[in-house]
Amino acid sequence: MLHTRHLCRHYPMGGTIVKALDDLSLDVAEGEFLALVGTSGSGKSTLLNLIGGLDQPSAGSLEVRGRDLARMTRDELSLHRRNTVGMIFQSFNLVPSMTAVENVALSLMFAGVPRAERDQRASALLEAMGLGGRQHHRPKELSGGEQQRVAVARALANQPPLLLADEPTGNLDSRTSREIMDLVRTLNERDGKTIILVTHDAALASAYARRTVTLLDGNVISDTGQPAVLERA
Amino acid sequence: MTFTDTLLLAFRNLRQSRLRTSLTTLGVAIGIASLAGMVSLGVGLQEQVVGRLTQSGVFDSITVTSGRANIPGMGGMGLGRVAGRGGRGGRGGPGNTTPTQPAAPLDDAAVARFAALSHVRDAYPTLRIPMSYQYDGRTNAALAAGIPESSRGEGAFQSITHGTFFPDATGASVMLTLEMAQQLKADAPGSLIGQTLELSYADSAPNAQGTPEFVAGVQVTRVSLPFTIVGIVERDPAPGANLGLSAIMIPLEQARAINARAIANPQAFLQGAAPQTRRYTAVTVRVTSAANTQDVQDQIKAMGFTAFSLNDALQGAKRAFLVLDILLALVGSIALAVSSLGIVNTMVMSILERTREIGIMKAIGGSDRDVRGIFLVEAATIGLIGGMAGIVLGWGVGRFINIGANIYIERQGGTAGDLFSLPWWLILGAMAFALFVSLVAGSYPARRAARLDPIQALRHE
Numbered sequence: 001m002l003h004t005r006h007l008c009r010h011y012p013m014g015g016t017i018v019k020a021l022d023d024l025s026l027d028v029a030e031g032e033f034l035a036l037v038g039t040s041g042s043g044k045s046t047l048l049n050l051i052g053g054l055d056q057p058s059a060g061s062l063e064v065r066g067r068d069l070a071r072m073t074r075d076e077l078s079l080h081r082r083n084t085v086g087m088i089f090q091s092f093n094l095v096p097s098m099t100a101v102e103n104v105a106l107s108l109m110f111a112g113v114p115r116a117e118r119d120q121r122a123s124a125l126l127e128a129m130g131l132g133g134r135q136h137h138r139p140k141e142l143s144g145g146e147q148q149r150v151a152v153a154r155a156l157a158n159q160p161p162l163l164l165a166d167e168p169t170g171n172l173d174s175r176t177s178r179e180i181m182d183l184v185r186t187l188n189e190r191d192g193k194t195i196i197l198v199t200h201d202a203a204l205a206s207a208y209a210r211r212t213v214t215l216l217d218g219n220v221i222s223d224t225g226q227p228a229v230l231e232r233a
Numbered sequence: 234m235t236f237t238d239t240l241l242l243a244f245r246n247l248r249q250s251r252l253r254t255s256l257t258t259l260g261v262a263i264g265i266a267s268l269a270g271m272v273s274l275g276v277g278l279q280e281q282v283v284g285r286l287t288q289s290g291v292f293d294s295i296t297v298t299s300g301r302a303n304i305p306g307m308g309g310m311g312l313g314r315v316a317g318r319g320g321r322g323g324r325g326g327p328g329n330t331t332p333t334q335p336a337a338p339l340d341d342a343a344v345a346r347f348a349a350l351s352h353v354r355d356a357y358p359t360l361r362i363p364m365s366y367q368y369d370g371r372t373n374a375a376l377a378a379g380i381p382e383s384s385r386g387e388g389a390f391q392s393i394t395h396g397t398f399f400p401d402a403t404g405a406s407v408m409l410t411l412e413m414a415q416q417l418k419a420d421a422p423g424s425l426i427g428q429t430l431e432l433s434y435a436d437s438a439p440n441a442q443g444t445p446e447f448v449a450g451v452q453v454t455r456v457s458l459p460f461t462i463v464g465i466v467e468r469d470p471a472p473g474a475n476l477g478l479s480a481i482m483i484p485l486e487q488a489r490a491i492n493a494r495a496i497a498n499p500q501a502f503l504q505g506a507a508p509q510t511r512r513y514t515a516v517t518v519r520v521t522s523a524a525n526t527q528d529v530q531d532q533i534k535a536m537g538f539t540a541f542s543l544n545d546a547l548q549g550a551k552r553a554f555l556v557l558d559i560l561l562a563l564v565g566s567i568a569l570a571v572s573s574l575g576i577v578n579t580m581v582m583s584i585l586e587r588t589r590e591i592g593i594m595k596a597i598g599g600s601d602r603d604v605r606g607i608f609l610v611e612a613a614t615i616g617l618i619g620g621m622a623g624i625v626l627g628w629g630v631g632r633f634i635n636i637g638a639n640i641y642i643e644r645q646g647g648t649a650g651d652l653f654s655l656p657w658w659l660i661l662g663a664m665a666f667a668l669f670v671s672l673v674a675g676s677y678p679a680r681r682a683a684r685l686d687p688i689q690a691l692r693h694e
Contacts, residue, residue, distance in 0.1 A: 054596060054687045074601055082598025093593045093691060097249055107597040109238045154597060 001162070001194055002028040002051065007060035009046050009218075020046040022218035023060070030161070033188045033195045035205035038215035044198045045166060047215070051196065052087050052164050053080040064162065082111055085162045086155025090170035092147040094139040100126055100150045101135040107157045125153040129183070145176035152183060163187060165197045169204065181208050234603045243610035250583065254615065257572075257579040261619025261667060264569030266627035269663040270653070271565030273631055275558035277654035283550055292523040292547040295530050296359065297347065297516040298539045299339035337537035339513045347518045350532055352525035355383040359515040360488040361479065362495055367431040367457075368417050377432065378479035379488025380408070383519060389466050395423040396464035403486045407432070408464040413480040425462045432481070433457040434495040456494075523547060569666075572619070573674040576612055580678030583611070584685075591682055592690025605683035612675020613668055620667025627663075628655055 009021040021043045028034055036044040049055040050062055053069055056077070062069045064084060072080065081087075094103045101122045108118035126135050129149040139147050148168060155163060165184060169177035185208055187193045199205055205212045214222040247254045337343065347356035360379035365372055382402040384390055390398055395414075399406045407430055414422035435453040436443060443456040460483065483491075518540075520529045526544040533540040584591070591604055631653035639649040 049688055052596070054691075078595065078598055078600035078603075081596060087596055089691070093589075093596065095590050095593055097245075106594070109242075110234050110594070110598040110600070110603055112235055115238075158598065 001030040001032070001065065002026070003061075003063045004047075005061045007047075007050070007062055008058045009043075009050060009055065010058045019218050021050070021057075024215075024219050026213065026220060026223075028194065028196065031188070031192050031194055032211060033185070033197070033209050035197045035199060035209035035212045036215060037199060037202055037205050037212055040200065041217075042215040043218040044215050046218075048164050048166055048196065048198045051162075052085050053077040054087075082107070083158055084160050085164055086158070086160040087164045087166070088148065088151045088155050088168050090167035092139065092144075092151045092171070094147055094150055094154075096139050099136045099138055100131060100142065100146075100153075103139070103150055104154045104157050107154050111158050122153070122157065125156060126150065129153045143176070144172050145179055148172065148176075148180050149183070152180070152187075156187070160193075162194045162196070165195065167199055168197070169199075169201075177204070184208070234599070234606070236606075239603070239606040239610050242607050243614060246583070246587070246607065247611055247614060250586075253579055253582070257575050258615050258619045258622065260572035260575040261569075261616055261671065262622035262626050264572035264670075265620050265623025265663050265667050266630060267568035268562060268565035268627075268666070269624050269655070269659060270627040270631050271561035272558060272659055272663075273627065273653040273655050275554065275561045276656060276659065277631075277652045278557070279551075279554040280654050281650050281652065283547065283554070292542070292544050293354075293520045293526055295518040295520065295526060295533065295540050295542045297339065297343075297518055297533055298514065298541070299337065299512060339516055339538065343536075343538070344513070344516055346536065347516065347533060350518075350529055352521050352529055353518055354521050355381060355517075355519040357381045357383075357485055357517055358489070358492075358513040359517045360485070360492050360513075362434060362488060362491055364481065364491075364495075365433045365455075366481065367433070375413070375480045377407075377481040377483050377488065377491075379485040379492070380482045381485040381517075389468065392467075393464045394467045396426040396462070398464060399484045400463060402484055404484065405458060405460050405487060406463040406484065407460040408466055408482040409462060410480055411465055411467045414465045422465055425465065428462050429459045430462055430481075431457050432460050432483070434491055436494050458491075569670060573670045576615055576671055576674035577678060579615070580608060580612060580675055581681070584608070584678055584682045588685065588690045588693040591685050592687045592693065595685070595687040596691060601683040604685075605679045608679035608682050609672060609675050612671045612679065616667045616669075616671020616674075617664065619671070620664045623667065624655075624660055624663055628653075631655070 004024055004026045007021055007024045007026075008019070011018045011020060024043070024047065026047075036047060038044045046055070050057055050069065051064065053072070056072070057070045060070065064080070067080070069077070069080065094100075095106065098106065101119065104122035104125055105118045108121060113121070123135060126132065126149075129152060131146060131149055131153070134142060134146055139150070142150065163184070168184070169180055172180060181204065184195060184197070188195045195209075197205065197209055202212075212222075212224045213220055344356050344358060347353060358379070361376040362379075363374060364377045365374050380390075380399070382399075385398050393408075394411055396408075399408070409417070409425070409430075411422060414425050418425055433443075433455050435446070436456045437453065443454040445452055446455050447453070466482075518529065518533065520526050523544060526542050530540045530542055530544070594604060635652050638652055643649050
């Protein structure tokens with residue numbers, strides 16, 4: 001599913017080079033539920049952004065489903081973001097002026113899905129997320145948990161095999177956090193989505209993920225390893 | 234993403250910042266209004282001047298004289314004796330020493346040949362007959378011009394101050410210039426309409442009915458004819474519009490009949506030239522449109538005549554107006570340049586406001602092209618709506634100025650007209666220009682939005 005080899009991401013900052021990721025190598029199999037943990041600045045979000053195609057490596061290779069993101073053009077990266085990965089964020093990142101169903105339909109719009117079909121698909125996804133009655137509400141009229149469900153629905157709209165979650169429960173209370181994490185687990189176990197969860201909460205990671213990779217200063221310091229039972233890819 | 238969806242997103246964005254969109258659009262509208270208004274003024278003035286000149290018959294008329302004599306300018310026109318000698322002067326006239334072929338006779342046969350040329354509307358002899366007129370016991374001399382029926386409603390005859398044009402092409406009716414009428418009756422020239430004016434000429438036929446008199450020692454007969462005054466014509470202030478205007482104007486057919494009998498040239502008469510071989514000193518050829526003038530003129534020259542028109546002057550006038558149009562357009566463009574900066578400003582502001590939204594669109598799969606398209610469509614929409622509003626605004630302001638200007642012009646004794654003209658090419662051109670300017674103005678912001686780093690954009694608050 002995912003292979004990184006000697007992956008580096010360096011930023012120039014005020015005359016020095018910040019090594020957010022430094023010679024990181026990691027393999028993730030299809031269908032895994034993996035947690036990336038570490039302190040802030042450890043490089044876990046940088047790695048997630050690289051996998052999501054929001055950023056590109058400075059050196060090394062980053063293969064997702066056999067394609068090296070380091071060599072992709074800007075257009076190819078946007079196709080990767082559209083079709084291969086779905087992302088959810090701590091701050092939900094919904095378009096405030098659009099209703100729930102419009103937010104979900106927006107990602108289908110970029111994929112060129114005709115209007116009638118995308119409205120129907122967006123509606124069905126929200127229904128599946130338990131938001132049947134909240135489709136025409138704008139984000140500010142929804143609770144945090146509801147907003148994050150809309151974001152999950154949007155991430156799933158183009159049926160990507162890989163779901164990336166960047167501190168998805170960071171803005172939620174513990175009960176809502178559990179609901180969202182249960183939903184993510186269902187997507188992994190029932191639908192076979194590969195999940196990569198970034199969190200600084202080790203308890204959350206161990207409660208849901210079956211593998212935890214800990215980063216420090218841009219490299220892996222511990223890896224609970226791939227459970228043999230999941231070696232399907 | 235499909236184009237329809239791009240439109241959908243762009244319109245929704247414009248709707249969301251209604252005030253800013255309206256103000257920017259208004260800016261474009263003012264820019265286009267000033268540009269379209271200025272060009273419209275140039276075109277309107279051109280139509281006023283060139284149109285009036287064209288209608289006056291100056292540019293679609295060719296003056297043909299006999300032979301290859303070198304007649305400078307219009308000097309040979311109308312004055313019978315000068316041009317008359319010019320007609321025969323090919324053999325001995327000053328400044329023309331090279332032997333030339335005998336001049337083609339400028340007679341009725343030649344007039345018929347001119348009339349048969351394509352694009353020729355009318356061909357008729359330019360007749361100026363020396364006549365005497367009696368009114369209120371006084372006798373004076375004047376040249377009587379033969380006016381063809383085709384001049385009805387054209388040039389100086391577009392508006393007739395008192396009375397009407399000749400009721401028919403052959404009747405014994407006469408029109409006078411206002412100056413002439415004022416000489417006859419200073420206080421109320423209009424009251425001359427319907428009165429009789431006695432016109433007399435010296436007849437060459439020995440058996441004519443009239444008063445005998447002597448010209449250069451030879452006895453001729455003075456024939457007197459009663460004419461009814463039907464119209465009084467004011468000279469037009471437009472140059473050239475007075476072509477064919479003479480103190481006394483009678484129908485061409487009347488002039489022809491008198492010309493055939495009158496002693497227009499005492500010398501020829503004394504030499505015993507037979508009246509039936511009489512040639513015209515000049516013939517006027519009217520073409521269907523000024524565009525054909527040169528062509529017809531060349532054909533007439535090829536027949537062995539001297540042909541002359543003011544067409545070249547018209548081309549010069551058109552060139553001068555083109556320069557004026559360009560200058561007016563440049564002045565008008567200043568406002569549009571300012572409003573295009575308004576577009577850039579609005580779009581840059583909009584990108585700053587929507588940075589996070591752009592980041593979201595990119596994170597869920599929007600490509601650079603998708604984002605650029607949305608912003609370009611927004612700019613184009615501002616341009617198109619601004620362009621349409623600008624044309625309406627420019628038209629309205631132009632109407633307003635026109636009404637004011639015409640009140641002033643009429644007070645000064647001029648003729649009211651449309652100073653602004655809005656032809657379809659100007660409407661389409663202004664719209665296209667508005668679209669072009671807005672796309673150029675929008676291209677930098679759109680590119681900037683498209684190149685935004687999604688991570689930075691998502692962090693943006």
